[in-house]
Amino acid sequence: MVVQLKKIRINWGFFKTVQSKVTINHNHNYFTKYLYIWLMKQKIKPKIISQIMQKITVIGAGNVGATVANVIAHKNLAKEVVLVDIKEGTAEGKALDIWQSAPINHFNTRVTGVTNDYLATKGSGVIVITSGIPRKPGMSRDDLIKTNAAIVKEVTEKATKYSPDAIIIIVSNPLDVMTYAAYLAANKPSSKVFGMAGTLDTGRYRAFIANALNVDPIDVHALLMGGHGDTMVPLPRYTSVNGIPVTELLGKEELDKIVERTKKGGGELVNLMGTSAWYAPGAAAAQIVEAIVDDQNRVLPVCAMLNGEYGLKNVYLGVPCKIGKNGIEEIIKIALNKEEQALLNTSAQAVRELMKSLDDMKLFE
Ligand SMILES: NC(=O)c1ccc[n+]([C@@H]2O[C@H](COP(=O)([O-])OP(=O)(O)OC[C@H]3O[C@@H](n4cnc5c(N)ncnc54)[C@H](O)[C@@H]3O)[C@@H](O)[C@H]2O)c1
Numbered sequence: 311m312v313v314q315l316k317k318i319r320i321n322w323g324f325f326k327t328v329q330s331k332v333t334i335n336h337n338h339n340y341f342t343k344y345l346y347i348w349l350m351k352q353k354i355k356p357k358i359i360s361q362i363m364q365k366i367t368v369i370g371a372g373n374v375g376a377t378v379a380n381v382i383a384h385k386n387l388a389k390e391v392v393l394v395d396i397k398e399g400t401a402e403g404k405a406l407d408i409w410q411s412a413p414i415n416h417f418n419t420r421v422t423g424v425t426n427d428y429l430a431t432k433g434s435g436v437i438v439i440t441s442g443i444p445r446k447p448g449m450s451r452d453d454l455i456k457t458n459a460a461i462v463k464e465v466t467e468k469a470t471k472y473s474p475d476a477i478i479i480i481v482s483n484p485l486d487v488m489t490y491a492a493y494l495a496a497n498k499p500s501s502k503v504f505g506m507a508g509t510l511d512t513g514r515y516r517a518f519i520a521n522a523l524n525v526d527p528i529d530v531h532a533l534l535m536g537g538h539g540d541t542m543v544p545l546p547r548y549t550s551v552n553g554i555p556v557t558e559l560l561g562k563e564e565l566d567k568i569v570e571r572t573k574k575g576g577g578e579l580v581n582l583m584g585t586s587a588w589y590a591p592g593a594a595a596a597q598i599v600e601a602i603v604d605d606q607n608r609v610l611p612v613c614a615m616l617n618g619e620y621g622l623k624n625v626y627l628g629v630p631c632k633i634g635k636n637g638i639e640e641i642i643k644i645a646l647n648k649e650e651q652a653l654l655n656t657s658a659q660a661v662r663e664l665m666k667s668l669d670d671m672k673l674f675e
Pocket of ligand 1: 375395396461480481484
């Protein structure tokens, strides 16, 4: 059952005042049908999200991939989510485990796991790529790029063969350059191939601010730009607590500390757990999938190919974008001051160098 009464789930008494915001994700379910009839009788015309997505594929059934599939299933974002991995049994087992939580957590998105069987992914509307290996001792950054780019290339080619119209979201690291690798392999417009990092980094930043101020994290609005790594560009000037500039609520020193902690947010978790994070990354990737599936036109920071925006060209970089059914519907241009633009340029330069390393490897010729 997929009934998303997004704004009214909280308080049914507010039905009439929020009627324009009633949204039903229509998937031929009896409850949905009767709810729709009831709403119409109350003279409330719900917005029907046209068609439920048939299939979403998540490649890589490791920590992040399994979490993405789990969140997608719990949000009932498609009829089926297919988890693919190269390791025999891993995707099958995790998919079965997630599906067995359906009767308990009440969702009906079917969860299927397969080993390298791309036929099972046929007809996917969205493909999330999380496959790859972490950097091992003695491995240079270029070695990691080469290994993971080869994996991203292989899985992108195999998956797009069966789902040529799919929108592709990259999660594998090094994120910006892996997004570029998928773009080279996918042979489709860059608006349909982009990376997830900014939604996660912004989530971390917002969570830290919510802690510092002891406020609900949902009230913290923020924006982060740039590459996924040390050169990311948090923007306190564009951070607010429900419209109140964060600079009025937190001193510079505390804010600077939060910005620094955000930049090293991934490393903090690696130090604690010995491996990189998955709950927030998985949720962040699923948030982008939801924006596409429900055609939400949400404004989210994603790793997008720039074509002149912010004075930068031919580089994948984290920028705010409007995300809807076509993927990136628009790259949003905001005014940056000199210092912010300089930080973004530095970040772009760092990503460009990695993109050049990939070009020099000639994997895509
Ligand atoms: N973008 C971000 O913000 C962000 C955040 C966290 C992690 N990551 C990255 O996401 C990736 C996944 O992280 P993880 O913690 O899930 O790692 P993981 O090791 O738990 O999972 C990776 C999975 O990919 C699979 N795989 C490898 N080669 C494959 C292939 N050719 N086809 C199909 N599957 C293949 C592996 O078998 C493994 O199950 C890593 O590159 C990690 O650095 C990115």
